[in-house]
Amino acid sequence: MSTTDTLPRPLTGEMLIGARAIAGTDKPVRAIEAATGLPMEPAYGGGTAADVDAACALAWAAFDTYRETTPEARARFLEACAQAILDIGDDLILRAMAESGLPRGRLEGERGRTVGQLRLFAAELREGSWVGARIDPALPQRAPLPRPDLRLRHVPLGPVAVFGASNFPLAFSVGGGDTAAALAAGCPVVVKAHSAHPGTSELVGRAIRSAVAACGLPEGVFSVLFGSGAVVGQGLVADPRIKAVGFTGSRAGGIALMKTAAARHEPIPVYAEMSSINPVFLLPGALEARAETIGKGFVGSLTLGAGQFCTNPGLVLAVEGAALDRFLASASEALAAAPAQTMLTPGILQAYQQGVARLAGNNRVRHVASGAAAGAATQGQAALFETTAAHFRDDPALAEEVFGSASLVIRCPDTATMLRLAEELEGQLTATIQMQDEDLEMARALLPVLERKVGRILFNGYPTGVEVAHAMVHGGPFPSTSDGRSTSVGTLAIGRFLRPVCYQDMPAALHPAALRDDNPLGLWRRRDGVPGHH
C-alpha cells in the first residue's frame, strides 16, 4: 500500500480510495493491448463491497467541507487537476494508446480536450451565473401579508458516481466531463474505472489525487475503483451516500443503472448516455449541389476513430434518384480508401462485426461498400449499407446502433417519407441536416420534429466532434440518454449536479457569499426577478 501522492511508475494496479492506494481482492481486471489482443500488466484487483463502502464513506465525509469551498478554491483545484494530468507527460499517451488502440494524435487531442474542459469549468466557477442566485427582498409593508426575504442558490446534490467510458479513455473517463462538472458543482466523485483502460485510469486518478492533496482538500473528494459492474458499479449506484450518477456506455448498461437507481429507498438522478444512431438528412437541394462532397465528408465522419463515437452517423436519409446515387458512389470511393482501424476492445470489435454481419445477412438490405480489409484480427472494417424506407419501417432492428464505422442509407421515395421516418425515430444525441437555400422549406418542416427528438441539430456538417463550449448540448431524449434535461458536455453540465435551496428571512450573518447583499462574488443574480450583477 502506498500513501504518497508521488506518481509511481510502473503502475501499481491499485485502487485509489481517498488518500490510500489499495489492491483489490476481487477478480482482477487487466487491460488488453488493443493492437495485439494480449493482456497487459499490471493486474487490477477488483474492488469489493467493502471498497465501495470505504470510498462512499470518505466521499460523504468530504461533502460538507468540499461543497462550501469557494468557487475560486474549486476553480484552482480544477486547474491543478488539469496541470497534474499534463504533468504525467507522454506516459499517459503511451499507455492510453496501448490500451485503446487509438492513435497518438487523437489521444493528444483528447488530452487537450480533457484539460480544456477542466479549465473551462474553472472559468465557469469564477463567472458564477451557474449559482442561479435569486433574491426577492422583504416587503414588510405589503398588504394583506408582508413578503418575507427570500434568497435562492443552487447547491450540489452530493457524492457522484462516475463511470468511465470505453471510447474516450481521457475525456469521458476518470478525469473527464462528468468528473469535471461534478467537482465544479461541489460534489465529491467516486469513479468506476472502465476495465478497458485501467492503466490510463490509474495515471489520471493519481494525478487528480495529487491535486486534491496539493489543494488541501479532504481526501474523500476523489476515489477511483476498479472491478466488475455488478459489484462496484451497481454497488456504487445503490449506496445511499451516492446522490447522482454519470455514465456513458451501452443501452443495456445504462438501463441497468437506471433500474438500480429507481429501486433505491431514495431514488437518484442517473445521467446515462446510451445509444444514438445520429440521423443525417440529405435534403434534395444539397444532394443535387454537393453529392460528391457530402459523400466524402460523411465517410470522414463515419470512419473517424473507427466509428467509435456516440455521435457516429449511423443513418442517412435521402430521396432516391441520381443525386443519391452520386452520393453513394462518392461515399463508396472514399470508404474503399479508408483503412481498417484497431478497435477499442475485443468485445466492441466482436459486437461491431456481429452488427455488420446482421446487416449483410438481411436480405432487404444491400451492401454498398466497405473500407479496406482488416490487416489484423483486432481491426474493424468500415461498411456502408442501404435499404428502402419501407423495409426500414418494417424492421425496427435496422434502427439499432452498430457501434463502429457502419452506416445505413435509407432510400426514401419523397421528402414526406423522410419526415415520416424522422417522426418515427427514437431519441437521439444529434441530427444533421445537409441543405441549400432551396431546402429551407423542408428544413422548416423537419426542425420541429427533430427538436422533439434530439439534443443537437447540425447544419451542413457532421455529428462527430463535440465542441466543449457554453452552448453545447450533448444529450437528448431517451434512449440517447436517460435524462434529456441535461448535457454531459459543456458548461451547462454543471447544472446536472445541482438543486435549488431557498432561505427565508435568513439572518445576514448566515448568508452564503453568493446571497449576500453586497454580492462579494460579483455574481449575476436575479433581484426581484431582474437580472444583473446586483
Added chain:
Amino acid sequence: MSTTDTLPRPLTGEMLIGARAIAGTDKPVRAIEAATGLPMEPAYGGGTAADVDAACALAWAAFDTYRETTPEARARFLEACAQAILDIGDDLILRAMAESGLPRGRLEGERGRTVGQLRLFAAELREGSWVGARIDPALPQRAPLPRPDLRLRHVPLGPVAVFGASNFPLAFSVGGGDTAAALAAGCPVVVKAHSAHPGTSELVGRAIRSAVAACGLPEGVFSVLFGSGAVVGQGLVADPRIKAVGFTGSRAGGIALMKTAAARHEPIPVYAEMSSINPVFLLPGALEARAETIGKGFVGSLTLGAGQFCTNPGLVLAVEGAALDRFLASASEALAAAPAQTMLTPGILQAYQQGVARLAGNNRVRHVASGAAAGAATQGQAALFETTAAHFRDDPALAEEVFGSASLVIRCPDTATMLRLAEELEGQLTATIQMQDEDLEMARALLPVLERKVGRILFNGYPTGVEVAHAMVHGGPFPSTSDGRSTSVGTLAIGRFLRPVCYQDMPAALHPAALRDDNPLGLWRRRDGVPGHH
C-alpha cells in the same frame, strides 16, 4: 355534449377534452359536501382509456403549434386564463367552499394566489431569461480546428399530465402552479381533476378552455379528465405522448406514478410532491427569549387550514428544560382555543384521526394538548404530542406525516442530539430554525445538514405560507418530492418542463427569435459565456 365555451351553470358533470365537453362512462365521481358529508350534484362520469387517448392525441397534435407561439402570445394566454378564472365570480368560491370545507377568506386568497401565479408566469415569459439562451459564435480561424457556431435554447418537454391536489382546490389544481408553469413553458396540459372537487375543477377547466379559444390556440392545449387513479391517472402517465408529470398528493400515490413513469418504454420526469413533516428547530436562545410567542405562532401555523398543508409543522425539536416547558404551556393554551375545523374529505379526516390515535396510543408518546372538540363528524380536532429523542429514534413510524393539525415535540437532551436527529431525517420541503443571535453557532452547525435535506430553510417564521416569487423553492429531496432538482412554486418552476437543444451552424434564416443575432426578444443571454442583454 356541449361545444360552446360559454360557462354553463349549473355544472354539467362533463369532462373537457379539447373543445369538446363529454360525459364519462366509467364509474362516476361525486363531490362530498365537506361540512355535511353528503354527496353533491352533479355526478362526474369517469373517464375511460379512450378518453385518456383522445385528450393525449389532442395535446400531442397541439404541441408543435403551441410551443412555437411567442412568449408574448403565451403571456397573454396566461393572463386570459387568470381573467377567466376571476370572471367565474362567486360561483367558484361557493362551489370550492362546499367541496373543500375551506372558509371563504382562504379560498378568496387562494384564488388571488392562483391568478397571481398565472400573471407572474406571464411576466416571466416576457422577461425571458428562462430560455437560457446561449450563443458561442463561430471561430473560423481557430487552430487546429475552427469552432462552429453554437446556439442553445430551452424547449418544452411535451404534453404534461397535471394531477390536482385535494388541499388546494385552486392553487395546486386545474389552473394551479404546475398548469401555469407547463403552459408557460409551451407544454399542453391534460389535468386529472381531483375527485374531491370536481365542480371547482369543471368551473376552472371551462374558464381556461375559454381562454384557449379566445386566444386562438389549438384546442388540445388544455383538457380536464375526471375518474379513477387507476384508469385516468395511470393511463395518462403511461401514455407515450405525455412527457412529464406534475403531482401533489400522498407518498403512496406519488410512488405509484414514479413506478409507472420509470417502467415506460421512454421513462419521463415525474414531479411528485409527497410527504413532509417540516421540522421546526427551537434553538436554546430563542426558546429562552421567546418561548411563549413561539408557542402561539407555532399553533397558528399548525392549525392553519386545519393543518392540511404540505408544509404543516409536524415536528418540533428542542432541548428539554424550563424554556421548553414554557413553550409547551403556551402552545397548549393556544391550541385549546383553536376551533375544530372541517376537513377536506372523509378520507383525509379518517386518515388524520387514525394518525392521531396512533400517536395517542403509543405508550412512549405523551399527549400534550388538544384543540377544541369537533362540533361535527366532518371536523378534525388539533392535537399536540411529545416524546423523547431516544423514543423518536427507536420508532421510525413517529417520523411519518400525519396530514392535519397534529404535531410531535421531541425533547432532546442537548443540541448535539438535535443535530443528530436532523441528520437522520428524511428529505423535507422545509425546515425552520427559531434562533437568537446567541444561537448563531448552533444554526451554523445545523445549516449544512438542512441544506442536504430540504428545499427551503426558514428563520424565525413558520413553514406554512409559500410565497409565489422568483426565489421560492417548494420542493426538496425524496420523499418530500420525487425530484429535488425542481420547485413547484415560483418562477423557477418553468424549468421543470424544459430541456436544452443546441443548434450548430444553423442558417440565420432558421434561427428561432430567441437565438437571432439581433436579439429581437431582448433576452438576457450568454454570449461566449458572458451574460448580458446581447
